[in-house]
Amino acid sequence: MSRRHPAGVAIREAFTAQPMLSHFSTYQQEDLIAEYGADRMVRMPIAENAMLGMALGMALTGRRVLFSVNRVAFLFSAFDQLVNQVATWRYMTDGQFSVPLVIRGLTRGGEHLGAQHEHAPHGMLSQIPGLVVAVPGSPNALGGLLRTALQHPDPVVVLESPRLFAPTWSELPEPEPTAAALPFGVAGLARPGTDLTLVAIGNTVIESLLAAERLATRGIQARVVDLRTAAPLDRDGVAAMVVPDRPVILVDEQSRAGSVMTDLAYHLVCGGAARPEHVELLSGAGVPAPVSAALLDGLLPDAERIVRAALDNPAPLAQRR
Amino acid sequence: MDLLSAYRDMLRIRLFEESLLRCAKQGLVPGSIHPYTGQEAVAVGVLGARRPDEWVVSFYRCHGHALAAGCSPQRMMREILCRDGGLCGGKSGSMHLADRAHHLLGSTSIVAAQLPIAAGAAMSAQLDGAGRAVLVFCGDGALGAGGAYETLTIAAAQRLPLLVVCEDNGWQDQTASRWVRHLSPAQLVSGLDLPHVEVDGNDVEAVHDAATAALAACRSGAGPQVVVAHTYLRDFHAQLGDQPPRQYRPQEERQRWAARDPLTVAAGRIPADLTDLHAEVAAEIDELLLSALAAGTPDPATATTGVSVTTDLIGAHR
Structure with a gap:
């Protein structure tokens, strides 16, 4: 079992x-x-x-x-x-x-x-x-x-x-059907969706998939992209996977200083895959990790923050919003 | 060992290095150079005792080790001068020579970092079970670094076939070791209960005998061995750019060691006239230097080869 x-x-x-x-x-x-x-x-x-x-x-x-x-x-x-x-x-x-x-x-x-x-x-x-x-x-x-x-x-x-x-x-949410070998530098589609894109890595894949489940109960279908590797970074793969003309929310637990997500945001915008006003970066706070859960909550982007960001994004989510 | 042959090998190192020091004064050596002059008997004595399939690990003062390991002086010269056809394609320069064909595993420019790397190679050798040892060189300054002690204790616990050759020249860069360390290298390794021997590092025969015995012990499963070779740099620690460093060691000390130069010590035991040999080796070095200086520079297209993560190269962004 x-x-x-x-x-x-x-x-x-x-x-x-x-x-x-x-x-x-x-x-x-x-x-x-x-x-x-x-x-x-x-x-x-x-x-x-x-x-x-x-x-x-x-x-x-x-x-x-x-x-x-x-x-x-x-x-x-x-x-x-x-x-x-x-x-x-x-x-x-x-x-x-x-x-x-x-x-x-x-x-x-x-x-x-x-x-x-x-x-x-x-x-x-x-x-x-x-x-x-x-x-x-x-x-x-x-x-x-x-x-x-x-x-x-x-x-x-x-x-x-x-x-x-x-x-x-x-x-835990399991986007990969099997544990077969995964290529480096190739982002994966962790969940299909047509209304917005969540791009995640590591822990934020879990949180983004949980957020996508909640958004689905509101009739919003979030596509979740799992970077899988921070290096090599699949810039072109992500650009090809984002839902066109819909919000793109980049979710990372590290701070945005020199991060893979700021790199991706630059690539998506300059490459024309996303409009600047559609791109949002949810990142962790740039402080060392506190022990207290009361302090930690709010420092990291969890499913709730992702859902809120998705609903607040100025880009059109879907006709049903 | 054949003393005349050893003399020739030491002379080749000496003239190779002196030729590079002249190049450095003319601004022809990119980066820094850490000349091996004065310590030739250590490399030649130790590496004369190794088997050709035993790995050697070196550090930034690596030219003497590489030459004594059998690396091509032509390809070394080209590497150090960053000319086409260098041993490592212009990516290593003076401080990081590596040559798989001659079992020079590599050289690191971070003090003491070569010690655990060599211990890992020794673990491979132990698992291979073919009775091979691994040889690693370090300066006495390396015994100030924590990684040295981590490595030596693990090597002892696992009885790794590792020969550590400590070239004790008494200085770490421009700081005398006695100013910053309360024990000698031999005392330090004694404290770890490691088998060790102290030897006159300017006497190539004595070094060779000590290394032969220590390597036999490594190969027979007696665990890591340390040879502390007392020696001295004839020139200086390093030169960056076209100016040699100011004189930083006492004149009396320099003169005392100069009188015991390893070439002089060996020549005193060779009954033959060495004039022709000097001319022959000098001509050999001159020729390879001229050839290296006539060569072009490495192909810029090779700047991005030999590295794993290739999606982040220049031009990846639109």
Whole structure:
């Protein structure tokens, strides 16, 4: 009856199929060690900087590494290795080496851990040349993006919302019919609709799908586009998917400073896919994550804010509005 | 080891670097240059003991390591001068040389960052089970960085076949190491209970013997080994642009080390006249320098190759 988590399925599949794949983590599951061996399921001390450098060294020498950094907050302890080493090695060597390395990290969502444990850094990481930044918006998308990441010749960061692992994960909206491999740099149609477009990434895919359900009860059909990856960013794909002459609401949990959504807004408007007065950006507040739910509410664009924005947008929603 | 052959290798590094320093004064070296002059015995002694299929990881002072690893001096010269036909297509320049064909995994310009990368390569070697070691070079300044200790403790816990060669020249950029660190490199690695040996880094035979023994230990599963080679930079830490840095080290110290130059030490043990050899190597370096200077610059179209995320290139926006 219970559905197996797509992430776990994808990872076991990869370890079974790829004998050259190793896993670095400060915590290793006993069952995975029993199945794949302690030499591949490597127990590491809490030393993200060295751990990531070692993962790079293995990746450069003919192996693939899955590095579970636990919370992406801890990846910042390894930022030199990420930015100066992992992302540059292939380029600096003029393609003599590739870096098949996947970094998984938890972002934020429903855990109330505060500013040093909760980040949604897809925009920041997307600015690092040489990195793929995958941001799954559903459990199947997570499985699908992990599958692609574990075949990819270059470094990939997979940013995973804790909501995708909460006890109720299987009740989340699921726009992907299966957890089959998803291409990088190709936005997905998460929900069809003709009255307006919601463009989302990661957690805001969940919120946008919930908002679309509410709007549907008012007879408004929202199209939801899931970016799936922040880098590469599917600018042209999104431009082709927006409902013409209808509101386009870009929904992001990070602040709008240098964000993928401000980038998209520029592209949609300058490319003629949307009129400036139709485009709206709903973003998170530019403050560190507070622990208190009372403080947090209102800082992030949730389904309610999305519904309100859809109803308030000056562009024609639909004849039935 | 064949001392005459080692002398020739050291001489080639010396003249290669001196030729580049002359180029730098004429503004012909883009970016910076960190000359290996004075430390030649370390690269030649250590790499004479490695097997050709063992990975070498270096750092910004990488020219000597690359030459001793067997990389083409012609392609290196072109890379450092950013001419067409360079080892890394003009993307690495002086500080980041890499050459897969000669098992030079790469070089990093961030102090100590090469240590965990080498440890990862050593983990690959351990899993391969073919008895290969991985060699990594660092300066003594790298032992001020946290990543060094993270790496060394993990390497020890996992008994990785990693040889760390610490080129202890007593300075980190223009700061004397003794001003900023309370223990010597050997004392620091002693504190981690790592097998280590201190050696005269200006004596190529002594370095070679120490590296041979340490590599044998790595290959036999004894875990990471450290060779601390005491040496000294004949010129200086680095030059950026066309002006060499002001003299920043005491004259007495420089003179003391100059008297123990690695080429002089080796030449004293070679009974032959080396005049012809000097002329021969000098002519070789002159020729490849002229050839490099006559070459064009890399094709601008290659600026966007060798990188994963290709949808964000210039022109993606309308």
